[in-house]
Amino acid sequence: MDIPVVDFDVYRVGVEDVADEKLNVLSKELKSAFTEVGFVYLKNSGISQHEVDSMMNISKTFFLLPHEVKMPLLRGKAYGSIHGWISYGSERTGSNRTWDLKEAFNIADLQPMALGVALGGSAPRFREKQVWFYRRCADLSLRVLRVLALSLGLDPDIFLSKHSRVVDGEQQAGGEQNRTTLRLLYYPPVQTECVQEGQVRCGEHSDFGTITLVFQGPGGGLQFLGRSGDYIHAPSIPGTVLINIADMMQRWTSDRFISTIHRVVLPPPGDMSDRQSVIFFLLPDDDAVITCCDGTDKCPPATALDFLMERFSQTYEEK
Ligand SMILES: O=C(O)CCC(=O)C(=O)O
Ligand SMILES: [Fe+2]
Secondary structure, eight states, X not given: OOOXXXXXXXXXXXXXXXXXXXXXXXXXXXXXXXXXXXXXXEESOSOOHHHHHHHHHHHHHHHTSOHHHHGGGBTTTTSOSSSEEEOTTOEEETTOOSOOSOEEEEEOXXXXXXXXXXXXGGSTTHHHHHHHHHHHHHHHHHHHHHHHHHXXXXXXXXXXXXXXXXXXXXTBOBGGGBOXXXXXXXXXXXXXXXXXXXXXXXXXXXXOSSEEEEEEOSOOOEEEEOTTSOEEEOOOOTTEEEEEEOHHHHHHTTTSSOOOOEEXXXXXXXXXXXXXXXXXXXXOBTXXXXXXXXXXXXXXXXXXXXXXXXXXXXXXXXX
């Protein structure tokens, strides 16, 4: 099974006032991808490869800084449980019993203090790039939500209206009432002799928000679980963004859109390449109550925050 590539040009970031009828073809294509596969590559999204490369570059500059420079930004100490730096090998994902071979930085709060101003000249413009990329991703993902609502014959604002605080004001986004997160990931070259049995770059899991945007560097390894039960590679395709449905959207649509299990495996032995990705987890506002949009009670209503906290504790474990 291949992951479809869909052209988003008609509604790319920057294009305004598009009549619903112009989104017909796009909505049919996205609906079939998300009901059958759960993943899609979007080309012509309006976020350019140049912008992605620039975000990747600053992200790598940050990850290659010495441990002690990154320590003040550690997650869970200074800035709450989502926002901040996750050091190498200190998190495990899904049911995997070994620690992921990765380092990460979660951006869930765009306040200057939270964003590494302290890094000063070590990673110049780190904060500005994060804010800017977060806002670009927010713009794209809210467009996708509108198309998804249309594709199911629903009020085009049904999903959007529960994401009113993803972008909030000039300098902030989310914060206390919306936990949408931009996550920078760095998977260093793997020293085969140090790898434990079962250890991978990121354990198998499904994401728990509404939708997820995935920007990948050239290093491969991302795989998703196909319906046949086999894992399928999702390589990086320059100029595209990979989008997947996450758990809350699956619930919201009474399981019509599928939140697909995925993981990041190790490179073949002897392959010393690193891997980078930049992920945008779109989440509804904390107090949004998610009920099945077809009027059934297939999934019991829950607030986005309650659902998130439950899935968060099931998915991630920290050292
Ligand atoms: O690195 C990747 O491409 C995927 C990581 C991932 O699935 C996640 O952080 O949820
Ligand atoms: Fe994921």
